[in-house]
Amino acid sequence: MTTEITYYPGCSLEGTAVDYAASIAGITPLLDLQLNELEDWNCCGASSAHSLNAHLALALPARNLVLAEQAGRDVVAPCALCFNRLKAAEKALKSGAGAKVGIAYQGAIKVWDLLDYLTQETFITALAQKVVKPLKELKAVGYYGCLAARPPAVTDKQDFENPQNLERLLAALGASPLDWSFKTDCCGAGLAVARPDIIDTLVSRLYERALAAGAECFVVSCQMCQANLDLSQERISQKFGRDYYLPVLYFTELIGLALGHPQVEEWLAGHLVDPLPLLRQKGLI
Amino acid sequence: MPITTKPSLQPDPSLPARLSKANLAVSPCYQCRKCSSGCPLTFAMDLLPDRVIRLALLGQEDRVLNCRTIWVCSSCETCTTRCPNGIDIAGVMDWLKEEAVTRGVATPQPGVVAFHRVFLESIRRAGGRLPEALMLRRYGLFKLWHRPNIPELVRDLKLGLKLYRKGRLRLAGPKALKGQAEIEAIFKQAEF
Numbered sequence: 001m002t003t004e005i006t007y008y009p010g011c012s013l014e015g016t017a018v019d020y021a022a023s024i025a026g027i028t029p030l031l032d033l034q035l036n037e038l039e040d041w042n043c044c045g046a047s048s049a050h051s052l053n054a055h056l057a058l059a060l061p062a063r064n065l066v067l068a069e070q071a072g073r074d075v076v077a078p079c080a081l082c083f084n085r086l087k088a089a090e091k092a093l094k095s096g097a098g099a100k101v102g103i104a105y106q107g108a109i110k111v112w113d114l115l116d117y118l119t120q121e122t123f124i125t126a127l128a129q130k131v132v133k134p135l136k137e138l139k140a141v142g143y144y145g146c147l148a149a150r151p152p153a154v155t156d157k158q159d160f161e162n163p164q165n166l167e168r169l170l171a172a173l174g175a176s177p178l179d180w181s182f183k184t185d186c187c188g189a190g191l192a193v194a195r196p197d198i199i200d201t202l203v204s205r206l207y208e209r210a211l212a213a214g215a216e217c218f219v220v221s222c223q224m225c226q227a228n229l230d231l232s233q234e235r236i237s238q239k240f241g242r243d244y245y246l247p248v249l250y251f252t253e254l255i256g257l258a259l260g261h262p263q264v265e266e267w268l269a270g271h272l273v274d275p276l277p278l279l280r281q282k283g284l285i
Numbered sequence: 286m287p288i289t290t291k292p293s294l295q296p297d298p299s300l301p302a303r304l305s306k307a308n309l310a311v312s313p314c315y316q317c318r319k320c321s322s323g324c325p326l327t328f329a330m331d332l333l334p335d336r337v338i339r340l341a342l343l344g345q346e347d348r349v350l351n352c353r354t355i356w357v358c359s360s361c362e363t364c365t366t367r368c369p370n371g372i373d374i375a376g377v378m379d380w381l382k383e384e385a386v387t388r389g390v391a392t393p394q395p396g397v398v399a400f401h402r403v404f405l406e407s408i409r410r411a412g413g414r415l416p417e418a419l420m421l422r423r424y425g426l427f428k429l430w431h432r433p434n435i436p437e438l439v440r441d442l443k444l445g446l447k448l449y450r451k452g453r454l455r456l457a458g459p460k461a462l463k464g465q466a467e468i469e470a471i472f473k474q475a476e477f
Contacts, residue, residue, distance in 0.1 A: 011415035016453045040463045042413040047360055048404035051382050054307075055475035056405065063467060101474070150362035151375075160366060186325045186361035193424060194400040198329050198357060231444065270451045 005117070006068050006075040006109075007035035010082040011043050017079075017223035019270030023252040024078055024114070026261050030130065031123055038068055038075065044085035047190040055101065061089035062103045065111075074110040076117045078252075080222035083113040084147035087154045113148045115221035115251060116157075119165035124172050132260040134174025138282055140249075141180050141215040142166030143206070145225040149184050160184070166219055169251060173258040180213035182206055189224035196232070203229060204236050207244050216278055217247045219254060226250060233273050247275035257284060297344025304341060309377050311342045313370035320364035320374050330354040331393075334364050334374055341377060350385040354378070356394035399427045405477060412461025413468040418454050421445065 013021040028035055041064050050057035065086060068075040077083040092098075093105040117123075142163075149160040157163070161184065170177040188195075188202040206229065210218060220226045230248040237244045248271065256264045257279070265285065268275050279285040301311050314335070321333040331353040332340070340348045349355070355378045364374035385392060392398050407420040425441060428434070448454040462468060 011459070012417065014414070014459060015417040015455050016448065018452055018455075040413075042462055042464065042468055043408045043415045045405065045408070046415075048401035050360065050379050052386055052398075052401045052405065053475050053477050054379070054383060056471065056477060057379075059471040059475065060408075060468075063464070063471070146359075146361040146363070151366045151373075153365075154362075186359050186363070188326070188359045188361075190359050191357065191397070193421065194394075194397045195329070195357065198326070198359075201328060202325060231448075235440070270453055272447060272451070 002032045002034050004034045004036055004073060005112075006071045006073045007037050008041055008064060008068065008075050008077045008082060008086065009037065010077060010079040012223050012227075013078060016227055019267045020078060020223045020226065020250050020252065022263070023250055023256055023267045026263055026267070027252050027255045027259065030255075030259050030261065031118070031126060033123075035076070036071070036073070038064060038071060041067065044082045046081050046085065050085070050088075057085070058089055058092050058097060059101055059103070061085040062093060062098070062101070062105065065089055065093065065105055065109075066103060068111075069105060069107075069109050072109075074112060076112040076114050078114040078221075079224070080113060080145050080148040081224055083111065084154065086111045087156070091154055113155075113221070115144075115148065115165060115169075118251075118255075119169050124168060127169070127255065127259070128172040131173060131258045133258055133284060135170070135254060135258050135284060136174055136282070138170075138175040138254075138279075138284070139178055139214055139216045140170055140175055140219045141178050141210045141213055141217075142170065142183055142251075143187075143210075143218045143220050143225055143229070144184050145189075145220070145222045146184060146186050148222065166221065166251060170219060170254070173254055175254070177219075178213045178215055180209055180215070182209045187225050187228045189228040192228050192232070196235070199228060199232055200236050200239055203232050204240055204242075207233075207236070207242075207246055210246060211244075215246065217249055217275065219249050219251050221251050223250075230272050245273065245278075247271065247273045247278055249275055297346070300344040300346055300349075301342050304377060304380060307380055309373055309380055311338050311372060311377060313372055314338045314342060315370065317369060319367050319369065320372075323363045323367050325361065325363065326357055326359055329357040334358075334378075337381070338372065338374060338377065341381070349381055350388070350390045351393065353393045355381045355385070356392060356397040395431065396428070399431075400424055403427065405472075409468065409472050409477075411458050412465035414459035414462065416458025418445075418456050419458050421454075 045060035152160045167177040358378045
């Protein structure tokens with residue numbers, strides 16, 4: 001039986017993260033999941049709204065919540081930042097901030113981030129049964145980033161310091177998830193444009209710690225993290241005189257790979273750090 | 286001899302009072318410094334996060350509104366998550382950023398402020414969704430105007446071209462929403 005849920009893609013899935021969007025559209029039918037894109041959704045305002053204008057930081061995501069509530073189903077966001085802003089607006093509206101800005105929101109629906117939604121027990125079980133190409137010996141660190149997890153008062157997450165669902169998913173797909181201490185450390189994506197020098201420090205630290213854990217790749221659930229770790233890799237390698245090769249894969253791409261989706265290579269072609277050499281070496285492509 | 290206090294060290298309760306009113310009370314701080322210990326951005330800051338909280342509590346407006354810290358804070362929420370006294374430290378940083386901009390305080394990080402402005406203006410002009418390519422072009426122009434750095438510009442252009450070839454940079458932005466007027470009304474109400 002097909003499950004339906006409202007889908008809030010967010011702006012970058014129409015732009016710099018079209019590969020993530022394509023992989024999501026590719027794998028959800030395999031899980032009998034139908035994503036209904038929220039009609040006329042708008043930008044959540046991201047970090048810039050909450051940095052400069054508290055009203056925008058509430059009213060922009062709130063409009064989406066109201067639309068989603070009218071659509072009548074829970075809403076899922078693939079972007080950690082969108083998820084966080086929707087949750088922050090939900091908390092504010094539920095504690096009475098709506099009246100001040102003229103927004104009526106009952107809060108009858110739940111806001112999910114895509115990783116959490118797809119790693120519910122039923123999906124993990126279904127996925128494990130559909131694996132045709134186990135991701136054997138793929139040594140990966142799960143990188144969750146900040147905002148899907150923190151702050152728990154906003155995200156309602158229990159295991160915000162040491163989440164495990166990417167690891168559970170990777171294990172179900174036959175990969176070898178590695179433990180490391182930096183899975184929720186910040187990559188600084190919000191400063192990537194204005195202060196790339198700061199990113200160099202933060203991201204090179206992540207590369208080094210991932211390598212120290214024995215990782216061959218990152219697996220991410222946030223397109224800001226993906227862009228930041230993928231797009232900066234050449235620049236950071238040059239700056240620090242290192243020769244980093246750490247592909248940054250979306251968890252949805254790995255689901256597609258393990259389940260034998262025919263378009264995986266098209267999705268992966270969008271990455272700047274080409275994952276194909278690694279996947280060929282593992283006999284996965 | 287009478288004890289005198291330098292005017293700049295005179296505690297001023299109005300700042301912590303305004304923070305409290307915004308649900309951002311700083312008075313529960315007992316200076317454990319857990320915020321600063323866990324902060325991944327301290328290397329780029331001039332004041333550690335616990336100092337920002339302490340100075341805000343003492344009403345040292347000049348210090349906290351002019352510092353670099355509030356602008357290089359990446360809003361990763363580690364401090365807010367770990368504060369044993371429930372202080373929303375990242376929220377305080379946001380409040381100080383908005384206050385600094387509203388009051389026209391000269392920022393030590395004009396690039397970061399300009400980025401946020403361009404980001405929000407781009408959403409407004411595009412009618413509700415962020416046109417990424419347009420936003421990056423406009424920020425590029427800001428940089429060219431304010432602190433031209435040719436090698437950096439060439440590097441950015443090369444990266445942009447690569448992304449374009451990979452289909453990850455769409456020059457045509459998103460269409461304006463049916464609810465464009467609602468978005469405009471939100472921006473007006475926000476006095477942005």
